[in-house]
Amino acid sequence: ERIYASRREVGxxxxxxxxxxxxxxxxxxxxxxxxxxxxxxxxxxxDGFELATRLSYFLWGSPPDSTLRELAATGGLRRPEVLAAQxxxxxxxxxxxxxxRPFLTQWLSLDRLDLFQFNRKLHPRFDDGVKAxxxxxxxxxxxxxxxxxxxxxxxxxADSVVINAHLxxxxxxxxxxxxxxxxxxxxxxxPRGGLLGMAAIMAMGSNGQQSNPVERGAWVLRKLLNExxxxxxxxxxxxxxxxxKLLTTRExxxxxxxxxxxxxxxxxxxxxxxGLENFxxxxxxxxxxxxxxxxxxxxxxxxxxxxxxxxPGGALHKGPAFSDYFxxxxxxxxxxxxxxxGFTSALIEYALGRPCGFSDQPLVxxxxxxxxxxSFATRxxxxxxxxxxxxxxx
Numbered sequence: 001e002r003i004y005a006s007r008r009e010v011g012x013x014x015x016x017x018x019x020x021x022x023x024x025x026x027x028x029x030x031x032x033x034x035x036x037x038x039x040x041x042x043x044x045x046x047d048g049f050e051l052a053t054r055l056s057y058f059l060w061g062s063p064p065d066s067t068l069r070e071l072a073a074t075g076g077l078r079r080p081e082v083l084a085a086q087x088x089x090x091x092x093x094x095x096x097x098x099x100x101r102p103f104l105t106q107w108l109s110l111d112r113l114d115l116f117q118f119n120r121k122l123h124p125r126f127d128d129g130v131k132a133x134x135x136x137x138x139x140x141x142x143x144x145x146x147x148x149x150x151x152x153x154x155x156x157x158a159d160s161v162v163i164n165a166h167l168x169x170x171x172x173x174x175x176x177x178x179x180x181x182x183x184x185x186x187x188x189x190x191p192r193g194g195l196l197g198m199a200a201i202m203a204m205g206s207n208g209q210q211s212n213p214v215e216r217g218a219w220v221l222r223k224l225l226n227e228x229x230x231x232x233x234x235x236x237x238x239x240x241x242x243x244x245k246l247l248t249t250r251e252x253x254x255x256x257x258x259x260x261x262x263x264x265x266x267x268x269x270x271x272x273x274x275g276l277e278n279f280x281x282x283x284x285x286x287x288x289x290x291x292x293x294x295x296x297x298x299x300x301x302x303x304x305x306x307x308x309x310x311x312p313g314g315a316l317h318k319g320p321a322f323s324d325y326f327x328x329x330x331x332x333x334x335x336x337x338x339x340x341x342g343f344t345s346a347l348i349e350y351a352l353g354r355p356c357g358f359s360d361q362p363l364v365x366x367x368x369x370x371x372x373x374x375s376f377a378t379r380x381x382x383x384x385x386x387x388x389x390x391x392x393x394x
Contacts, residue, residue, distance in 0.1 A: 001021075003017075003020055003021040003024050004017045004018065004020070004021040005017075007020050007021070043393055043394065044393060044394060045392060045393050046392055046393060046394060047072075048071070048072035048073065048074075048075055048077050048078065049064075049069070049072045049073075050394070051072065051077055051078075051083075051392060052064040052068040052069060052071065052072040052077055054351075054391070055068065055077075055083075055086065055087065055090070055386060056068055056090070058099065058350075058351045058386075059087065059090040059091060059096055059099045059382070060090055060093070060095045060096065060098050060099065061095075061098030061099060061102065062095065062098065067086070067089075068086060071086065080387060083386060083387070084383055084386075084387075087379075087382060087383060087386055088379075091146060091147075091379060091382065092147070096143075096146070097139075097143065100139055100142055100143045100146065101139055102350075103346075103347070103350045104138055104139060104142055106346070106349070106350055107223070107343070107346035107347075107350070108138065108195075108201070108223055109204070109219070109223070110135065110138065110200070110204070112204040113131070113135060113200055113203060113204050116207055116208040117208055118131070118203070118208040118209075118281070118282060119208055119209045119281075122209055122281070123280070123281060123282045123284075125170060125282070125284070126199075126203070126282035126283075129166060130166065130167070130170050130199070130282075131200075131203075133163075133164060133166045133167040133170070134167065134170075134198065134199040134200040134203065134283065135200050136181065137161070137162060137163055137167055137181070137198055137199070137200060138195070138198060138200050138201070140162045140181040141155070141161070141162040141198075142155070144162050144183065145378050146378050146379065149377045149378055149379045149380075150377070150378055151375055151376050151377060151378070152336070152339065152340055152343060152371070152376045152377075152378050152381070153333060153336040153339070153376060154194070155194055155195050155339075156194050156195065156196075156224065156329070156332055156333040156336065156339060157193060157194045157329055157330065157332075157333040158186075158193040158194050159185065159186055159193055160183050160184060160185050160186055160193065161173070161183075161184055161186060161192050161193055161197070162181050162182065162183055162184070163176065163181060163182075163184055164176065164178060164179050164180060164181050164182070165177045165178055165179065166179070167199075168184065170199065170284075171190075171192055171199075173186070173187065173190070173192075191278065191279075191285055191325060191326070194329065194333070195223075195224070196220075196224075196276065196325075196329055196332070197329075198283065199282060199283030199284070200283070201219075201283070202216070202276065202279040202280075202281075202282070202283035203281065203282050203283050204219065205219055205273075205276070206280075206281035206282070207281070208281065209281055210249075210281055210291075211249070211276075211277060211279065211280055211281050211289075212273070213249060213253060213269075213270055213272075213273025213274050213276065213277060214253065214266070214269055214270065214273055215273070216272065216273045216276045217268075217269035217270055217271070217272035217273030217274075217276075218269050218273075220272045220276075220332065221268065221269065221272065222342075223342060224332055224335075224338075224339055224342070225332065225335055225338050225339070225342075226338045226339065226341050226342035226345075227268075227338070229265050229268055229269055230265060232265070245293070246291065246293050246304050246305075246306045247291070247306070248289070248291070248306065248308045249274075249277065249289065249291070250274060250311065253266065253270050253273075267317050268317040270314075271314035271315055271316060271317070272314075272316070272328065274311070274312060274313075274314050275312045275313075275314055275322060275324070275325055275328035276312070276325060276328070277289065277310045277312055278310055278312055278324075278325050279325075286310065287309065287310055288307055288308065288309055288310060289307070289308060289310055290305060290306065290307045290308075291305070291306050292304060292305040292306070293305075312324045312325050312328070314328075316331060319331070336376060337368065337372070340368050340371060340372070340376055340381075341364055341368055343381065344364050344367045344368055344371075344381060344385075345360070345364055347367075347381055347382070347385060348360055348363065348364065348367075348385065348390075351385055351386075351391060352390065352391070360390070363385075363388055363390050366384065366388065367381060367384040367385055367388070370383075370384035371384055
């Protein structure tokens with residue numbers, strides 16, 4: 001009102017004054033961000049409307065509806081049983097997709113799927129339709145797990161997948177028709193089921209042409225085992241320097257490890273990446289791999305080519321050995337509590353809009369303990385978090 005009045009006092013028209021006032025409103029931090037006012041460093045409980053807003057943006061990505069606003073006004077949202085019932089209502093609503101998509105994208109770093117172009121000459125089946133369906137598989141799998149309140153560990157290993165006909169054809173699974181995603185039992189011996197069997201996850205562990213065991217191994221350590229490797233040290237020669245040599249993937253990485261700066265981290269990362277090498281750059285199953293070096297001299301010579309049988313066996317650093325992908329997946333699935341801790345940290349970051357740091361470890365432990373008491377049911381992580389003092393205060 002003051003902005004409008006001051007503009008009018010200096011001769012501005014009604015339209016000009018209104019535009020200036022509206023511009024001030026739209027650029028105000030209280031319009032652009034959720035407002036939880038208070039002095040810097042002040043810790044206080046959220047009031048009813050602030051709690052309703054935080055809950056709604058967490059699970060719907062939007063302002064609270066009339067039901068939440070009414071409960072906020074009457075103080076009902078402060079009662080644990082009411083808060084839990086409202087969380088269930090929000091999760092059951094289709095608008096919870098606005099939680100599933102951004103949370104999974106942030107947690108699993110799904111934006112990497114768009115960082116590079118996939119070579120259609122090398123991988124003709126991985127077109128835009130398959131890529132979109134593969135990404136959607138990640139969302140739909142977690143959404144179904146959330147709806148059914150299934151065990152979080154099903155994201156590590158499962159005997160079914162959530163796919164449509166397009167993705168079923170890509171995976172070679174018969175008997176699926178239609179565009180709708182639904183749960184489909186897996187045939188015996190299928191490598192699918194869980195995050196590691198998803199084409200989108202494996203495609204992120206590539207450069208669009210060849211698989212990248214280092215990227216895949218580091219992703220598993222960060223997202224599934226909650227043991228993130230340290231950043232690569234400065235001034236370390238890249239693996240790409242070996243591109244002109246006709247080597248297998250394993251030989252290329254072993255040569256890279258000759259640098260002492262590289263060896264320590266790669267001992268942890270590479271065995272996991274090698275265990276996933278049966279998936280090519282776009283997540284299709286294979287038993288052999290090929291590398292070729294083209295003649296850059298312009299002489300027209302045919303490219304030199306090397307083909308080898310994939311050897312996925314290895315051992316986790318200071319951990320058990322595995323002979324193939326299936327044993328590796330089992331070893332990872334047995335570390336469900338590590339996975340739960342990483343998932344909880346990601347959930348805290350998303351819900352509270354800040355990094356989950358060392359001071360949050362008691363909260364992480366409390367949420368995991370409560371979820372464990374419910375057999376790691378997926379919704380229990382959400383309920384444990386929203387019951388916490390950290391969620392209900394600023």
